[in-house]
Amino acid sequence: MLNQKVEIALNEQVEKEGYSSALYLAMASWAEVKGMPGVAEWLYIQSDEERIHMLKFIKYINERGGKAIVPAFKQPEKEYVSVNKLFDEVLKHEQFISKSINEIVGICVAEKDFTTQNWIQWFVNEQIEEEASVTKILDKLNLIGDSSLYLFDRDIMSLRSESSTGKTAKAT
Ligand SMILES: [Fe+2]
Ligand SMILES: [Fe+2]
Secondary structure (H helix, E strand, O other), X not given: OOOHHHHHHHHHHHHHHHHHHHHHHHHHHHHHHOXXXXXXXXXXXXXXXXXXXXXXXXXXXXXXXXXXXXXXXXXXXXXXXXHHHHHHHHHHHHHHHHHHHHHHHHHHHHOOOHHHHHHOHHHHHHHHHHHHHHHHHHHHHHHHOHHHHHHHHHHHHHHOOHHHOHHHOOOO
């Protein structure tokens, strides 16, 4: 049976991953309307990955004898000031998610739930990758400045690592 404190924390993470998916979907839609298909594609794929993360939490909670709860998600912003600001926000959000995952690890240790602690290690590593990939995008954006957004939009998909392209989205 899943420890109750762990179950609560995992269900909170279901909400956070689901919100991440909605947030990146809103950002993707904004970029698409603004005529940046590359940025939009990157964000649409990111949104799909976050949904898969949410599913991983739901399935794990249920498999371990808990009960996953699918909550309402708050509505993300409709407007973004610039592509730069948008990716700043993505990085801040990923840092927030990393902190949240680390807090779950802490709860697992305190509650001696070493099974979940071991399971969630995948997310600890995933967050390292997520933060690094967004940092790489921000570095590139800062380098090129606002004038070359067209080229940036064309190239952004090449900044995705092999493991996080749409074709190999982590579905397991
Ligand atoms: Fe995630
Ligand atoms: Fe993420």
